[in-house]
Amino acid sequence: MRTITLREGADLDGFRRAVRRLAAARTAPEAVLWSVGAPSLFGDEAPAFENGAPVLLPQAVGRLIETVVCHSDPERYALLHRLVWRVLNGERALLDQHADPLVHRLERLDKAVRRDIHKMHAFLRFRALPDPAGGERYVAWFEPDHHIVEAVAPFFVERFESMVWTILTPKGSLHWDRHRLMTGPPAERPDSLADDRFAEGWLRYYESTFNPARVNPTAMRAEMPRKFWANMPETAAIPAMVRAAPARVQAMLEAEAAIPRRRMPEKAVAAMARQAPDSxxxxxxxxxxxxxxxxxxxxxxxxxxxxxxxxxxxxxxxxxxxxxxxxxxxxxxxxxxxxxxxxxxxxxxxxxxxxxxxxxxxxxxxxxxxxxxxxxxxxxxxxxxxxxxxxxxxxxxxxxxxxxxxxxxxxxxxxxxxxxxxxxxxxxxxxxxxxxxxxxxxxxxxxxxxxxxxxxxxxxxxxxxx
Amino acid sequence: MDDALIEKLGILADAAKYDASCASSGAKPRSGGKEGLGSTTGAGICHAYTPDGRCVSLLKILLTNHCLFDCVYCINRRSSNVRRARFTVAEVVELTLGFYKRNCIEGLFLSSGIIRSPDHTMEQMMLVARTLRRDHGFAGYIHLKTIPEASPWLIEQAGLWADRLSINLELPTDHSLKAFAPEKNGGTIKAVMGQVNERIVEAKEERRRFSPAGQSTQLIVGADDATDRSVLETSGTLYQRYGLRRVYYSAFSPIPEASSVLPVKPPPLQRENRLYQADWLLRYYGFTVEEIASGGEGGMLDLGIDPKLAWALKNRERFPVDVNRADREMLLRVPGLGARAVDKILSARRHTRLRMEDLGRLSNGLRRARPFLIAADYHPAGGLTDRLDLRQRLVTPSSQLSLF
Missing domain, CATH: 3.40.470.10 (Uracil-DNA glycosylase-like domain)
Incomplete structure (x- = not known):
């Protein structure tokens, strides 16, 4: 039995090197024990083996590996190794077999990571702080489920390339200074990120865009589970919004049809029709x-x-x-x-x-x-x-x-x-x-x-x- | 951002919320780079959800809720007593950029009441989009509501800056439009849809940028007496003739300051949901309006079950379907199987004969699909599709969407 220890987090490089060597040695998945966490890359393996020849895999398999290594499931490397082993041993089109239990399980891991990435793109909120160097600096705190900090970086760099920003998470941090991306160690939740007027404005927007006649918190929670709420300032208003909704609707239904208080703007209505250029x-x-x-x-x-x-x-x-x-x-x-x-x-x-x-x-x-x-x-x-x-x-x-x-x-x-x-x-x-x-x-x-x-x-x- | 602006934001967001459209998808991937701001990824992003279950993707506001029109279903009609406000172009730009930088939104969805003239209003909206794009290098999403009464040239100017244009038809028949929106004209609206579609198609051929994410519209459901069939017929025409990307259905919702012409009680929200399901069947599942309508009674869809199941129950002789042999068209008609599950079935069955256990891994809707399909190890016993109580067996008692 071989033990392979990979770096904490999404260790794509480590996994790739290990797979190359395991493939070269034709080591079956049953003979490998994967573990995570020790600082040294290969546990009991000798570093001399580090450079195995690249393994030729279908593109779809490569893409799946890149996503699934981000998952927090400790079994992810073992599952991926089983996939690679089967693909290399005659089942090239294995990923088309969506009903295969291994493929099904990996697809679910893949989906979970993608969803986590998508939710981080969506629910992360920046706060603006004055930058000592002038201008503004934007800081965000987010708690992803999986090891996706590096996977989300390109999105934020592309979108906010002209801003200076920092993203802090318990799984690592990112800092962008308008030119270079720096990755950093896991961070602690910052004590307080002061809200500015825009945060206040956003809260008002959130409350106002809600239609009390359609209240449906189940649908909301399906897409925006509670675990995200702590880092989204607008969610503080949800309980009061839901509580007040029935009374607001009742008031609308009971209200008599309104009689217009203002005069009919006859002149303006007539003038409206004459908009075509007249000379x-x-x-x-x-x-x-x-x-x-x-x-x-x-x-x-x-x-x-x-x-x-x-x-x-x-x-x-x-x-x-x-x-x-x-x-x-x-x-x-x-x-x-x-x-x-x-x-x-x-x-x-x-x-x-x-x-x-x-x-x-x-x-x-x-x-x-x-x-x-x-x-x-x-x-x-x-x-x-x-x-x-x-x-x-x-x-x-x-x-x-x-x-x-x-x-x-x-x-x-x-x-x-x-x-x-x-x-x-x-x-x-x-x-x-x-x-x-x-x-x-x-x-x-x-x-x-x-x-x-x-x-x-x-x-x-x-x-x-x- | 001062108190007055926050107050205005409250009024003009409240006034805009009856527009169901929220999509931020369909734009080609691009980004603002070092000098600009923002990006689009092709797929949209929902940045939050409100307790009505709807997503917050774009900053959806009106430029102003002053309006010279008097459409009875609209909270902003000129005879309504609602509080009024008006943004300047600069204020909308400031709000959009501020929220965007905090990652609250994908971009802007701007609509407006008609002030002074349709052209004046359309020009102000166009100026917002132009300022964002040109002065701030804004590369986020911009959706502009088109005012159909505005001049063609102005609508086309809007298309230079926006990712998507939309014109709300609001009511499915000319008859209702005349009754509820006397200043509007169904012919004008459709003419503009035709014009915008022509420009979009031409621009695509000539590789110019013009409303690259297409156009959409909204129909209000339940304010007039139009049947689901006539709503869907209208949608079918809009998709075919005007190349619309989306038709949104908005169940008429009680509003403060309601007009006496409106029905007192809103339609069940489930009706809107069924229409969306039917819309999907029209666009992606190869159903015709006639087939969908035949699943219900008197031109109305069955509120208790989804339209595909309703159709299947009335066409039981076409089932059960063998998942290992049937073609894509027929698999798409099996209740419970979505387009994705069908594609997975097609690719998986090339390698193996599918059994029920396999199907359980391919689809989440197997419980509903079971009576309608045959697998390698399964045949619905005793002709399950012949049972009279099949509908009861498949319906989960649920009315959680209704408020009353």
């Missing part, structure tokens, strides 16, 4: 207050031009320069549009110019911000604004520059080169042509000149239609 300026204020759907843009770029303009021109979205200046069509494509309008004999100042999407979307490449086309979903998101905007401007004709504008206005994907020309939009007479940035991207001089002439011709046609 273009109002709408633009709203647009400028809003966040871009995709983060990044400096500001929203509203439309520009007189209300009542005969033609509204709708582009895709603001570009780099528009985003900085807050005005539409002032970048390279905008300059090209201005030139084409001049050539077509159209006064830019008489037009209403806007974009289907009001925010610049881009990817940063070094110092440059490279334009990204809006997705169909983004176009839809901005459509409500565009339509409301056109409702104020009331143009005779809406010109869509490029596919995005055509999509926003017609509600369907449009192939610009194939469908350019007049098109009925949702409630508006429309016209589809290319976006000036398309001209900028054409490679050949000759090609560009031809496309530009077509663009100018389109603008003339549109002006004639309007």
């Amino acid at each position: 273009l300026a109002d709408l633009n204020r709203l647009i400028q207050r809003s966040e871009p759907l995709v983060p990044g843009a400096t500001q929203a770029v509203p439309g520009e031009g007189p209300e009542g303009a005969a033609i509204a021109i709708v582009g895709e979205q603001p570009g780099d320069q528009e985003d900085r200046e807050g005005r539409p069509f002032v970048g390279p494509a905008g300059q090209l549009l201005t030139a084409a309008l001049e050539e077509a004999g159209i006064d830019r100042g008489g037009l209403y110019l806007t974009n289907a999407v009001k925010h610049f979307k881009f990817v940063q490449r070094g110092k440059r911000r490279i334009h990204q086309s809006p997705t169909a979903g983004e176009v839809k998101h901005y459509r409500w604004w565009l339509m409301t905007e056109l409702g104020f401007v009331r143009p005779r004709l809406v010109v869509a520059l490029g596919a995005t504008a055509a999509l926003a206005l017609s509600g369907r994907p449009v192939s610009v080169l194939r469908e350019r020309g007049p098109m009925a939009f949702d409630g508006w007479d429309g016209f589809v042509t290319v976006h000036p940035s398309y001209l900028l991207r054409l490679p050949g001089e000759e090609e560009r000149r031809r496309a530009q002439a077509e663009f100018v011709a389109d603008l003339r046609r549109a002006a004639a239609l309007a």
